[in-house]
Structure formats: structure tokens, C-alpha cells
Amino acid sequence: MVLILDTTMLWNEYCIVRVCVEYRGRAVPMGWRVLRHKSSSISFEVYQPLLRRVSRLIPTGVEVRFLADRAFIDTHLLRYLTEELGWHYRIRGKNDLWVWCGGQPPRQLKQFHLGLGEAVLLQRVKITKTDPYGLISVALARDPISGELWYIISDETPTLQTFQEYSLRFDIEENFLDDKSNGFELERSQIRSSIALSRLCLVLSLATLYLTCQGQQVVACGFRRRVDCHWQRGNSYLRIGWEWVKGCLHQGWKCFHSLQLFGTPDPEPAIASRRQAQSQYQRELTVKSYCYAP
Structure with a gap:
């Protein structure tokens, strides 16, 4: 771990x-x-x-x-x-x-x-x-x-x-970015209390866990292309799960009931940039x- x-x-x-x-x-x-x-x-x-x-x-x-x-x-x-x-x-x-x-x-x-x-x-x-x-x-x-x-x-x-x-x-x-501008917009809450912010962090943590679990199930079941149009996975599991839940609300899809993180290696690692991924193999x-x- x-x-x-x-x-x-x-x-x-x-x-x-x-x-x-x-x-x-x-x-x-x-x-x-x-x-x-x-x-x-x-x-x-x-x-x-x-x-x-x-x-x-x-x-x-x-x-x-x-x-x-x-x-x-x-x-x-x-x-x-x-x-x-x-x-x-x-x-x-x-x-x-x-x-x-x-x-x-x-x-x-x-x-x-x-x-x-x-x-x-x-x-x-x-x-x-x-x-x-x-x-x-x-x-x-x-x-x-x-x-x-x-x-x-x-x-x-x-x-x-x-x-x-x-x-x-x-x-x-990336997790902090998901909490802020790339996801939950934590800074827009305008809360000025350490106790209240700690409770809000609990909500964000549960949401992060839930959406990540949804995203990995989407990929495992072969439904990724419904919410991630890249040939290879370009979005995080959290973002895939986020888009899947939106599809469940608006398209009638069904959420997955399991809430677990698979311990096996990632079957499809995210590649945001093909050039950036290739540069990792050019270091000597x-x-x-x-x-x-x-």
C-alpha cells in the first residue's frame, strides 16, 4: 500500500x-x-x-x-x-x-x-x-x-x-485539483470554519471513493467509450465515474452497486498525451x- x-x-x-x-x-x-x-x-x-x-x-x-x-x-x-x-x-x-x-x-x-x-x-x-x-x-x-x-x-x-x-x-x-477547480469547486463553498471544512472534506472523500469505484467498474465492463471518447483511456477513473453517474441520471443507465477498489494492476492506464507517455522511455x-x- x-x-x-x-x-x-x-x-x-x-x-x-x-x-x-x-x-x-x-x-x-x-x-x-x-x-x-x-x-x-x-x-x-x-x-x-x-x-x-x-x-x-x-x-x-x-x-x-x-x-x-x-x-x-x-x-x-x-x-x-x-x-x-x-x-x-x-x-x-x-x-x-x-x-x-x-x-x-x-x-x-x-x-x-x-x-x-x-x-x-x-x-x-x-x-x-x-x-x-x-x-x-x-x-x-x-x-x-x-x-x-x-x-x-x-x-x-x-x-x-x-x-x-x-x-x-x-x-x-491531482486529488487536490479534483477537489478544487477540476471537480468539486471546494473554494466556492466560502466556508470559514475549520470544523465545517473538515466535515465537507468527509463528503468529498466519500464522493471521490464512490466515483472512482464507479469509473473502474465502467472500464472493467467495457463501457468506457460511452463517457471517454479516447481510443486509449484519457480520463481518470474519478472523471469516468462522474460522467457515468450523470448518464445514469439523464440517460437511464444503471449505477454499479459494488464499492471496492481492485487490488490488481491497472488494466488500462490513462494516457493524457501520447507524446508525454513516449518521452518517459527516452530517459537514459x-x-x-x-x-x-x-
Whole structure:
């Protein structure tokens, strides 16, 4: 199970902290908290109770991979994930994060000068300059196409797959977009109460789950072309489910009664752009791997 933590702002006045389950290119909300807060940056003490509540909902024996952006890189979080929850993690690091490589003097991540298409995998290193934490892994790379730098902190042995695993974090941004301008228009509610907004988030979460379940059933039954005219699936399961429910109201179609998320691989991944999909196979990386003794 892949869990994603992130925040979003409403009117620069309220902050929604949300944990989602990654599912087939989207994220389904699992837990959240609404705060009256002027910034999207929050401390570990604020979201730690949310992680604890979410952990109680996960069945015993399920392996969890936790994803978060660089705003959440915190040694308190890393300790809590491994020592208390027993979760694995992939968290993006900041370029000014200090790294200890064996007996060498500490360096900031930005001091690793990477060329285009170069990746460096560091094992058994420590992070932070004061009170170093580890031993963990750091995967660094410069995208050969965009030139963007990536720093991924992990508790497991890093490989090129580490970057792919972290990329699933962006699915929660699509979830926030569905809540706002691309779907439910949350910001038009004009609600100015953290309690009322939290209740509204419950309604949106149930709607997201229901529409996603409807959409996957539409695809499984071969009815997708009724609501998605692309030769290959171009819309999310939520959008397909949304259009299907509209068809049930206006065309006399029937809604599906099951409410479950299939655990099998996506039989028909969405392709918003054929050119963008093909570009994913044009990346070539030169990899250097280092393992340091404790």
C-alpha cells in the first residue's frame, strides 16, 4: 500500500493536511485535518496524530510505502515511520540538506555536481549537520530532459526504481485539483470554519471513493467509450465515474452497486498525451552507486 502525505491551502487562511492511498494514477483520501493556518508548512507535532490514526486503519501484515514532499523532511518523522509504524518511505530532500558519507566531512546535496542524465546512489549515510541521523539511503539524479535535480531519501537500498516509486507522490496533487477547480469547486463553498471544512472534506472523500469505484467498474465492463471518447483511456477513473453517474441520471443507465477498489494492476492506464507517455522511455541515466561503512 502506498500512502501519500501533503497539504493544500484554501484562501491563504486554512490548511488541509491529508493522507491518501495512491490508486491507479489518483489518490483516495484516507485521513485529513483542517487547520486555521497561514502556511502550508506544518510541524511534525501537528500531523503526527493524523499518521497515528491512519495507521490504525491499515490491516495487519500490509507493507506500507510512505511518500512526501521536501517540506516534510524531518528526522522526527523518519524515526516515527521506521521505529513506531514500521513503514518504508521515499521523501524528497532539500538541496541544502547535509549528508555524511562515511568518515568524509559533511556535504550539502547541492554540492554533488551532477551532469545531465547522471544518477548517484548513496547507501548507509547520515543526514543533518547537527545530531546526524542514519544509516539511510539517498538517491540523487539530474533529469536528462528537463535538467531538474532530484534528491530522494529512503530507508531501503536505492535503485533507479526509487525515483519511479517517489513519482507516485504527484497523484495527491491531482486529488487536490479534483477537489478544487477540476471537480468539486471546494473554494466556492466560502466556508470559514475549520470544523465545517473538515466535515465537507468527509463528503468529498466519500464522493471521490464512490466515483472512482464507479469509473473502474465502467472500464472493467467495457463501457468506457460511452463517457471517454479516447481510443486509449484519457480520463481518470474519478472523471469516468462522474460522467457515468450523470448518464445514469439523464440517460437511464444503471449505477454499479459494488464499492471496492481492485487490488490488481491497472488494466488500462490513462494516457493524457501520447507524446508525454513516449518521452518517459527516452530517459537514459548513468548510475554510480556507493556504500559506506558505518
